Amino acid sequence: MPASTQKKRKTTRTETPPSETLISEEEKWRLINQSGVLKKVKIDAPEPEPMSLGEGKIFNASLTIMPTCFLLVLMDILIYHQYGQGVNLKTVLDRIIEGVPRKVLSIFVFYTIRYKHDRRMQFLLLLLGTTAGSRMLFILKRSSYLVNMRQTPPLVTLWIYCVVQMDLGLAVFNLALVAGFCWWKGIDVYGP
Numbered sequence: 001m002p003a004s005t006q007k008k009r010k011t012t013r014t015e016t017p018p019s020e021t022l023i024s025e026e027e028k029w030r031l032i033n034q035s036g037v038l039k040k041v042k043i044d045a046p047e048p049e050p051m052s053l054g055e056g057k058i059f060n061a062s063l064t065i066m067p068t069c070f071l072l073v074l075m076d077i078l079i080y081h082q083y084g085q086g087v088n089l090k091t092v093l094d095r096i097i098e099g100v101p102r103k104v105l106s107i108f109v110f111y112t113i114r115y116k117h118d119r120r121m122q123f124l125l126l127l128l129g130t131t132a133g134s135r136m137l138f139i140l141k142r143s144s145y146l147v148n149m150r151q152t153p154p155l156v157t158l159w160i161y162c163v164v165q166m167d168l169g170l171a172v173f174n175l176a177l178v179a180g181f182c183w184w185k186g187i188d189v190y191g192p
Contacts, residue, residue, distance in 0.1 A: 061110040068109055068161055075153035083145045105157070112165055126170050129162030133178040141187050 023031075032038060076095050080087040115121040136155035139147055163171045182189055 057114060058110070061106075061113050064113055065106045065109045068105060068157060071160065072105065072153055072157040075156050079149050079152050083149060085149070105154075109161070116165055122167060122170055125162045125166045126174055129159055129166065129171075129174045130177045130181075132156075132159040132162065133174070134181040137178065137182055137187055137189060138185065141189075 073092060073096060077087050077092065080091070112121060112125065132155045136152055136159060139151055139155075143151075163174060166174060181187075
């Protein structure tokens, strides 16, 4: 064969790109699944250990306890400002260190989060929320400022917490019950 013909053959011959000669991705997985290779490979993945009382439940409860306690402190500060009382660091620290409402609130939050989806707990939250909301609005309109300063922050915190933890239908029903109580007692929420 003359050299010019060999040269011509080399130049006219085109190579196919590698992507056209490879097997498609779906075909690869089909072949692997049919061969049963994946079933023979034993993967040792560690099984997660069940969380003990100290690990998961207390941590989850503390994620709700801390904001709820901060809400209680905020309501204390706001009620002092509402009645023109000076709030200083000593006053706030006395209320925080006093701690009895916060300890009771912490235990309450822990157990309500634990049994939140139980119907009895939802009913209890409905009763507590309705009672706290009605009592808070009643004393806010009809009691002296000293009673308001002492009782309103825990009641509003309890009411907000109960509404947040209730199912949506019960939360709306709770608000309707509190509105009905205000209408029955003649409490004008928007008036002086």
